[in-house]
Amino acid sequence: MPEIHALSDNEKQQVRDELAKRIAGFRDEGLKLDMTRGKPGPDQLDLCNGLLTSVNARNFTSRDGVDSRNYGVLDGLAQAKELFAQYMGVIPEEIIIGGNSSLNMMFDTFAQLMTRGSSTRNTPWQGRKRKFICAVPGYDRHFTICEHFGIEMLNVDMTPDGPDMDAVEKLVKHDANIVGIWCVPRYSNPTGYTCSARTVERLASMPVKCPDFRIFWDDAYAVHFLGEQPDELANLLAACKKAGNAERVLMFGSTSKVSFPGAGIAMVAAASKNIAWLNERLFAQTIGPDKINMLRHVIFFKDMEGILHHMKRQARLLAPKFQALYSILSAELGGKGIAEWTSPRGGYFISLNTPDNCARKVVALAAELGVKLTPAGATFPYHKDPRDRNIRIAPTFPELNDLKKAAEVLAVCVQYVSLT
Numbered sequence: 133m134p135e136i137h138a139l140s141d142n143e144k145q146q147v148r149d150e151l152a153k154r155i156a157g158f159r160d161e162g163l164k165l166d167m168t169r170g171k172p173g174p175d176q177l178d179l180c181n182g183l184l185t186s187v188n189a190r191n192f193t194s195r196d197g198v199d200s201r202n203y204g205v206l207d208g209l210a211q212a213k214e215l216f217a218q219y220m221g222v223i224p225e226e227i228i229i230g231g232n233s234s235l236n237m238m239f240d241t242f243a244q245l246m247t248r249g250s251s252t253r254n255t256p257w258q259g260r261k262r263k264f265i266c267a268v269p270g271y272d273r274h275f276t277i278c279e280h281f282g283i284e285m286l287n288v289d290m291t292p293d294g295p296d297m298d299a300v301e302k303l304v305k306h307d308a309n310i311v312g313i314w315c316v317p318r319y320s321n322p323t324g325y326t327c328s329a330r331t332v333e334r335l336a337s338m339p340v341k342c343p344d345f346r347i348f349w350d351d352a353y354a355v356h357f358l359g360e361q362p363d364e365l366a367n368l369l370a371a372c373k374k375a376g377n378a379e380r381v382l383m384f385g386s387t388s389k390v391s392f393p394g395a396g397i398a399m400v401a402a403a404s405k406n407i408a409w410l411n412e413r414l415f416a417q418t419i420g421p422d423k424i425n426m427l428r429h430v431i432f433f434k435d436m437e438g439i440l441h442h443m444k445r446q447a448r449l450l451a452p453k454f455q456a457l458y459s460i461l462s463a464e465l466g467g468k469g470i471a472e473w474t475s476p477r478g479g480y481f482i483s484l485n486t487p488d489n490c491a492r493k494v495v496a497l498a499a500e501l502g503v504k505l506t507p508a509g510a511t512f513p514y515h516k517d518p519r520d521r522n523i524r525i526a527p528t529f530p531e532l533n534d535l536k537k538a539a540e541v542l543a544v545c546v547q548y549v550s551l552t
Contacts, residue, residue: 137469158502162502167526167530168506170526172446173529175449194210204419208421211426216397219355220354221401233386241410244409246258246281263284265295267320271320271350272510293328293330294315294328297331300313309342312346317350322483329366332371336375347380351365356443369383379406457527458473465543488519490521490546492508498541498545501545502541523542
């Protein structure tokens with residue numbers, strides 16, 4: 133079919149009538165499908181069932197003699213720090229291992245900056261008009277943290293090379309109230325883009341007006357590739373050190389979509405001065421993290437080769453879902469001039485753009501037909517997509533046949549709304 137908007141009025145009406153029949157058929161099916169969040173499917177979780185028995189009554193002591201059942205070791209077991217320092221591209225002295233949620237560690241770090249100031253400046257962010265740069269479309273939970281603390285958010289476009297660095301550099305050069313930027317640097321949520329080496333270099337070296345400017349580098353999908361090899365991502369901490377801005381970056385990661393989301397381990401990596409600053413509050417905050425879970429992960433995965441092997445097994449489960457989604461979108465929407473979507477090499481999401489002022493209507497119509505999607509606007513601060521066109525698609529959790537049906541419904545909704 134030619135582009136929809138090139139059709140005559142009679143041809144458009146014929147297409148609308150055909151789509152209306154398909155929509156009526158979906159209603160009759162009584163569908164109950166959910167693609168709202170990027171959750172691992174049960175088959176992915178089954179790959180990690182060995183974690184449930186990797187620590188037992190005979191092997192709860194770490195290699196250096198720590199009883200993982202007891203108090204202490206606030207910044208994480210040495211074995212876990214060694215393994216996940218490799219995961220994050222740092223040395224063990226530059227990492228803290230936490231609980232199961234990197235989002236919790238990001239929120240906590242943000243709270244420390246708001247109330248206590250940074251490692252380079254004692255002035256708290258709170259009480260001043262503060263702003264944060266957000267690459268959009270982006271991760272809604274990052275935006276929620278800013279909104280919770282009353283931080284104004286400034287949008288810049290997320291490009292295939294990462295945040296629009298021309299816009300970022302222009303903003304931070306003259307405004308001392310811009311205290312940081314959020315970035316998911318690899319297989320970003322939801323576009324699936326990976327920051328280029330040049331973007332990493334520019335983030336590390338750009339002049340900033342704010343003396344305690346921080347990059348919250350959420351490498352949530354560090355090893356979540358769909359092919360045989362992951363995307364290459366330049367090491368931002370190394371780049372910041374080279375540029376003389378070692379304290380600029382705070383790097384976060386987790387095993388939430390590597391092992392069990394509800395029982396993974398999270399981590400923050402940073403330069404030594406930032407690590408010392410973060411460690412200062414641990415004594416007041418905790419008696420000790422869940423070291424049994426840390427030991428469980430070390431025993432199960434063993435080393436980075438073990439993690440990568442595990443992720444290749446995951447990729448064999450996920451790749452067919454992504455390919456099925458691409459196939460249906462191409463068949464239903466390709467060449468019609470009404471939609472564009474990303475085809476990431478990894479991560480958990482696909483970003484779909486409809487015509488302007490259509491995303492909310494598409495999501496609402498899909499919900500009427502029994503397919504729940506991430507709310508339109510969720511990928512922008514304050515849930516306000518200025519063009520009302522972006523929809524985040526999460527294909528990982530549904531079974532393959534359910535995913536195909538949900539994708540078909542979505543594509544039909546995009547076409548129908550575009551013609552009304």
